[in-house]
Amino acid sequence: MEETPSAEAEAESAANAPQKGTVTQRAIERIKAMIADGGLEPGQRLPTERDLAARLGISRSSMREAIRALTVLGVLEARHGSGIYVTQLEAGDLLETFGVVADLSRGPRLVELLEVRRILESTATALAAARITDDQLAEVEKHLTAMNATDDPEEILAHDLAFHREIAAAAGNETMAAMLEGLSSRTFRARVWRGYQEEGAFARTRREHAAIHRALVAHDPEAARAAAAAHVGEVEEWLRSQLRP
Amino acid sequence: MEETPSAEAEAESAANAPQKGTVTQRAIERIKAMIADGGLEPGQRLPTERDLAARLGISRSSMREAIRALTVLGVLEARHGSGIYVTQLEAGDLLETFGVVADLSRGPRLVELLEVRRILESTATALAAARITDDQLAEVEKHLTAMNATDDPEEILAHDLAFHREIAAAAGNETMAAMLEGLSSRTFRARVWRGYQEEGAFARTRREHAAIHRALVAHDPEAARAAAAAHVGEVEEWLRSQLRP
DNA sequence: GAGCCGTAGTGGTCGGACCACCTCCATGGT
DNA sequence: ACCATGGAGGTGGTCCGACCACTACGGCTC
Numbered sequence: 001m002e003e004t005p006s007a008e009a010e011a012e013s014a015a016n017a018p019q020k021g022t023v024t025q026r027a028i029e030r031i032k033a034m035i036a037d038g039g040l041e042p043g044q045r046l047p048t049e050r051d052l053a054a055r056l057g058i059s060r061s062s063m064r065e066a067i068r069a070l071t072v073l074g075v076l077e078a079r080h081g082s083g084i085y086v087t088q089l090e091a092g093d094l095l096e097t098f099g100v101v102a103d104l105s106r107g108p109r110l111v112e113l114l115e116v117r118r119i120l121e122s123t124a125t126a127l128a129a130a131r132i133t134d135d136q137l138a139e140v141e142k143h144l145t146a147m148n149a150t151d152d153p154e155e156i157l158a159h160d161l162a163f164h165r166e167i168a169a170a171a172g173n174e175t176m177a178a179m180l181e182g183l184s185s186r187t188f189r190a191r192v193w194r195g196y197q198e199e200g201a202f203a204r205t206r207r208e209h210a211a212i213h214r215a216l217v218a219h220d221p222e223a224a225r226a227a228a229a230a231h232v233g234e235v236e237e238w239l240r241s242q243l244r245p
Numbered sequence: 246m247e248e249t250p251s252a253e254a255e256a257e258s259a260a261n262a263p264q265k266g267t268v269t270q271r272a273i274e275r276i277k278a279m280i281a282d283g284g285l286e287p288g289q290r291l292p293t294e295r296d297l298a299a300r301l302g303i304s305r306s307s308m309r310e311a312i313r314a315l316t317v318l319g320v321l322e323a324r325h326g327s328g329i330y331v332t333q334l335e336a337g338d339l340l341e342t343f344g345v346v347a348d349l350s351r352g353p354r355l356v357e358l359l360e361v362r363r364i365l366e367s368t369a370t371a372l373a374a375a376r377i378t379d380d381q382l383a384e385v386e387k388h389l390t391a392m393n394a395t396d397d398p399e400e401i402l403a404h405d406l407a408f409h410r411e412i413a414a415a416a417g418n419e420t421m422a423a424m425l426e427g428l429s430s431r432t433f434r435a436r437v438w439r440g441y442q443e444e445g446a447f448a449r450t451r452r453e454h455a456a457i458h459r460a461l462v463a464h465d466p467e468a469a470r471a472a473a474a475a476h477v478g479e480v481e482e483w484l485r486s487q488l489r490p
Numbered sequence: 491g492a493g494c495c496g497t498a499g500t501g502g503t504c505g506g507a508c509c510a511c512c513t514c515c516a517t518g519g520t
Numbered sequence: 521a522c523c524a525t526g527g528a529g530g531t532g533g534t535c536c537g538a539c540c541a542c543t544a545c546g547g548c549t550c
Contacts, residue, residue, distance in 0.1 A: 022502065024313065036348060036432075048531065059504045061306060064533085065313040068269065072314040073342055075349065080532050081512030091354065094346040097318060101339040104281060104320065105420075109336065112420035119368045119421075120361070175350075175357035176364075187281075267533065293500065304535040309502085325501050326543030 023058050027066035030056060035075065035086060046076070046084040073097060091178035098182030110192070111240050117183040118232035120176055121164065125212060125228035126221040127171040136170045137216060144213055148206055153197060156205075157189060163209060167216070196238055204234065268303050272311035275301060280320065280331060291321070291329040318342060336423035343427030355437070356485050362428040363477035365421055366409065370457060370473035371466040372416035381415045382461060389458055393451055398442060402434060408454060412461070441483055449479065 020026060031052075034040045046052065053063035067084060070076040074093040078084050087093040105113055132140075140163060147159035161184055168177035208231040215224035265271060276297075279285045291297065298308035312329060315321040319338040322330050332338040350358055377385075385408060392404035406429055413422035453476040460469035 024502080028317070032345070032349070050531090061309075061505085062503060064306075065310055067532095068310040069313050069317040072273070073317060073345060075345075078532065079512080080510070081530080083512095083531060089349055089351075089354075091357070094349065097342055100277070100318060100320075104277070104334055104339065106334075109334075109420060112336070112418045115418055116365070116421050116424065119364060123364050173357050173360055175354060176361050179361065269533085295500090306536085307534060312501095323501065324543080325541070326499080328500065328543095 024062045024065045024069070027052075027056055027058060027063055028069050031066065031070060032075070035089075040086050042086050042088045044086050046086070048083065091175040092181075095175070095178040095182055098179060099185035099188070102183055102185055102188040107243060111236060111243065113183060113188075114232065114236040114239060117180065118229055118236060120180055120183070121168075121232050122225045122229035124168045124171040124173070124176055124180060125215075126225035127173070128167045129216050129219055129221045129224035131172055132167075132170040132216055132219070136166060140166045140170075140213065140216065144209055147209065151202075153193070156202065157193060160205070160209075161186075161189065167212070192235060192239060195242065196235060199238075201234075201238075205231075208234065269307045269310045269314070272297075272301055272303060272308055273314050276311065276315060277320070280334075285331050287331050287333045289331050291331070293328065336420040337426075340420070340423040340427055343424055344430035344433070347428055347430050347433040352488065356481060356488065358428060358433075359477065359481040359484060362425065363474055363481055365425055365428070366413075366477050367470045367474035369413050369416040369418070369421055369425060370460075371470035372418070373412045374461050374464055374466045374469035376417055377412075377415040377461055377464070381411060385411045385415075385458065385461065389454055392454065396447075398438070401447065402438060405450070405454075406431075406434065412457070437480060437484060440487065441480060444483075446479075446483075450476075453479065 020029075031040075031046075040046065047055065049060055049063055049067065052067075053060045056063065067076060067078060071078055074087060074096050075089070076084055077087050102113055128136075143159040143163040143166065147156055147163065150156060164184060165177070165181065168180045171177065208227065211227040212224060212231060215221075215227050276285075276291075285291065292300065294305055294308055294312065297312075298305040301308070312321060312323060316323055319332060319341050320334070322332050324330065347358055373381075388404040388408040388411065392401055392408065395401060409429060410422070410426065413425045416422065453472065456472040457469060457476060460466075460472050
């Protein structure tokens with residue numbers, strides 16, 4: 001053991017963690033570790049920025065960057081005038097950034113994302129067919145009829161999203177639902193739809209949604225899986241063909 | 246849209262976009278929009294922090310926070326002394342944060358993540374069975390035999406990860422491979438293994454890997470899917486049982 | 491021509507100052 | 521005793537200016 005010259009706490013902890021990268025990066029890891037080790041519980045409030053900075057022996061600016069980084073990751077939440085809190089660390093919080101990935105993807109990667117969505121969506125729909133309750137089914141039907149009752153693309157899209165969101169929720173896996181939410185995020189869907197809807201895809205979409213709904217009512221997982229896979233696969237194939245020329 | 250920088254374009258655009266949130270948040274959105282709109286190509290270098298800050302009419306500190314945020318998201322890359330660059334926006338870059346989610350998840354969410362992994366991994370393995378080349382197959386075998394040749398848990402885990410990574414790569418969907426990488430990230434796997442291996446799971450794991458390998462050699466997608474699902478499902482069930490009491 | 495080296499420019503860090511906002515409690519009225 | 525009100529303190533948000541660490545590039549030497 002080395003001598004302990006009654007040094008300051010920051011000097012001590014600084015010695016424990018030699019310079020691996022930037023100061024900010026180290027701060028991020030430290031806070032992440034605190035949460036992973038259970039030192040910080042979900043919903044708990046952190047010390048102030050000034051305290052944290054002093055505790056790790058870094059400036060407030062660097063600490064703020066670290067906090068900002070963990071904020072965009074959905075791990076921390078800063079409330080102006082109140083303090084910094086650990087989020088509930090739920091799927092929705094942590095997977096919010098997933099939508100960013102979808103929004104920034106183009107070309108071949110869009111097809112890949114759609115393929116992932118097809119896999120997850122078909123399984124989620126199959127699970128939902130087995131587990132969905134009457135109340136949840138009523139909610140799904142609400143969006144189905146609302147979607148059929150209008151011709152406004154904006155509204156159709158909104159109910160389309162809600163339709164699938166309700167089904168994903170009924171599947172009983174919040175993590176999967178959150179990922180599907182990201183894969184169907186506003187910008188992502190809107191971008192694809194812009195060109196897709198020009199080919200009279202509304203009628204086909206309505207037919208496919210009806211098929212999915214029938215499978216849910218019948219509580220038939222296999223039929224639901226097939227219907228959902230076909231539904232997403234339809235868009236996927238169209239996108240793939242758009243990419244060819 | 247971008248205005249031609251005549252005199253006070255930044256003050257003007259700042260006035261056009263009234264306070265939606267924090268200044269930093271707006272800066273993040275602005276840069277994200279620049280990339281999404283094609284104004285910034287992958288690999289391209291951005292103006293300096295000082296320039297960007299002046300351009301958006303904010304301080305360098307705030308701009309730095311915005312850049313840090315986009316850095317942890319895998320969108321930007323800052324090279325000390327050189328400049329800030331847009332990443333290649335490949336799946337690996339953008340989904341790196343996915344591992345953070347896995348590392349910070351506990352309890353029921355771990356099971357949910359494992360369920361997602363089972364779905365993706367089984368599909369990826371099925372795709373790999375149909376598409377895998379002899380070279381890729383040789384690589385898979387390398388890790389299989391290496392894994393069977395040692396008793397060091399550390400080494401076994403490493404080859405286990407590589408085994409699945411090669412298969413995911415052979416599936417031909419980089420996005421899916423990147424997601425699986427995150428779902429199998431070091432900490433995540435190590436944490437589960439710590440307790441799992443105590444029940445003599447090594448032998449079973451080896452048997453299951455052998456089954457997956459056989460299906461790949463036979464180019465039998467259905468067998469591969471079943472073997473992979475069973476493999477992940479095994480751990481999933483164990484974890485589920487650990488959670489019950 | 492190859493290699494060295496200094497300089498300019500970049501991101502990284504720091505400390506301090508002020509502002510905007512929230513929280514809490516003492517105050518005073520009912 | 522209760523509640524509305526207001527102010528004070530504390531918190532995150534923003535800005536500034538300075539300096540450090542590192543990289544890139546060009547001129548210099550050999």
